[in-house]
Amino acid sequence: MTKLLLAAGLALASLPLAAQDAPATAEAALPTLTLEQRSSLRCGVAFGLIAKGQAEGDARAAAYPAMEPRGREFFVRTMAGLMDDHDLTREQANKLAFETTVTLMNEGLEAREAMMPNCLLLLEASGV
Numbered sequence: 001m002t003k004l005l006l007a008a009g010l011a012l013a014s015l016p017l018a019a020q021d022a023p024a025t026a027e028a029a030l031p032t033l034t035l036e037q038r039s040s041l042r043c044g045v046a047f048g049l050i051a052k053g054q055a056e057g058d059a060r061a062a063a064y065p066a067m068e069p070r071g072r073e074f075f076v077r078t079m080a081g082l083m084d085d086h087d088l089t090r091e092q093a094n095k096l097a098f099e100t101t102v103t104l105m106n107e108g109l110e111a112r113e114a115m116m117p118n119c120l121l122l123l124e125a126s127g128v
Contacts, residue, residue: 030096031086037078043119044078045100046112047071060109064116073128 033041051071053061083093104112
């Protein structure tokens, strides 16, 4: 299940924004996340975006530590924790990951780069 969520998150990162207009998931109310949960989710998605850039040879992404496998594991644990904490279905978890991916992509590269020092600290503190 966690591999499915990671694959969905990474696949979303590779879609053009026009293709991300509306996910094909059941309309279900999403939970209100705590600050820690939102931060972990945003960082997990950002790690996926960086991993994608690293795999494609992007010089800006290469400036960060390798996101495989630690960034992936962070994302997987974050999603599993959200599913457990909020009793989420796969569709709801995918929708959270999707919405976060779209938000980060719309915020732009500079905004993602600005958040990375804190995300890397969160990654280190996670023990992954």
